[in-house]
Amino acid sequence: MMIEALTELLTIPQLVFAFAITVLAGFVKGATGFALPMIMVSGLASVLPPETAIAAMIVPTVLSNVWQSLRGGGIKAAVDVAGAFKLYIATLLVFIVIAAQLVAALPQNVVLLILGVPIVALALFLLKGRVMYVDPSKRGRMDVLVGAASGFLGGLAGIWGPLTVTYLTAIDTPKKEQIRITGVIFGAGAITLGLAHLRSGVLSAQTLPLSLLMIVPVMIGQSIGNKVQDRLDQKKFRRMTLFVLIIAGLNLIRRAVM
Known part of the structure; x- marks a missing residue:
């Protein structure tokens, strides 16, 4: 039954392509801690309907x-790091809910442009060796401000x-801490x-088998990426992350323009 559902969605060449794109997405995720959905959806949507790619x-x-x-730390480490960023997480989720109600208020290309341009600009700024210093005594305020901005844009465009x-x-978050906190937030x-797409029908009896099958290439890619991440020191990890951010920002600008 699962095979029948898959053959209704993809041809064999499309399935091979989907595996290759998903391994790549898993690798980048394992190495940097993010960009899995961006790579998967962008790649798969070139051969599949956008809803199926999602x-x-x-x-x-x-x-x-x-x-x-x-x-690298289990449940306790994940809980600890989530506690350290609880203001950011809470603000982010609240503003996602609020902004989701305003989706019709702004054109998606405007939202994507608003999101993409600052990301590219800041990543280039940091890549040049500049430092964005946040006073530890004001970290809570910055967590709320950036969490609100991220949640607002996330609610409008689905990208946070x-x-x-x-x-x-x-703010120069240590590599392992950054990986854990992004895992908690993105998870x-x-x-x-x-849950939203179970209700919308995007994730259905027809598309669920494909989503389950994509677990395999993601885990293969992420396993390889994790090995790369383990060998990167903080400086190299930071540079690699900034390069991926620039690509992500340019992709958002491309989507806005096109």
């Missing part, structure tokens, strides 16, 4: 983020990852997205 990434995204948040990673990179977002 459905395909939901289940593997949830599992990859659970793995990421627990890796790049701005979150940009902020964590800017919560992916679960919310999955």
Whole structure:
């Protein structure tokens, strides 16, 4: 039954292409801690309907983020790091809910442009060796401000990852801590997205088998990416993250313009 559902959605060449794109997405996720949905949806949507591409990434995204948040420390480490960023997480989720009600108020291309341009600009700024210093005594205020901005844009465009990673990179969050906190934040977002699309019908009996199948290439890619991440020191990890952020921001600008 699962095979029949898959053959109705994809041809064999399309399935091979989907596997290759998903392995790549898993690798980048394992190495940098983010960009899995962006790569999967952008790649798969070139050969599949956008709704099917979104459905395909939901289940593997949830599992990859659970793995990421627990890796190298278990549940206690994930809970500890979530506690350290509780203001950011709470503000982000509240503004996602608020902004989601305003989706019709702004054209999507405007939202994507508003999100993409600052990400590219800040990533280039940091890549040049500049430092964005946040006084530890004012970290709570910045968590709320950036969390609100990220949640607002996330609610409008469904994208809150790049701005979150940009902020964590800017305040020089240690590599392992950044990986855990992004896993917690993205995991919560992916679960919310999955529940929403169960209701919308995007994730259905027809598309769920594809999403389950994509777990395999994601885990293969993420395993390889994790090995790369383990060998990167803080400086190299930071630079690699900034390069991926620039690509992510340019992709958002491309979507806005096109």
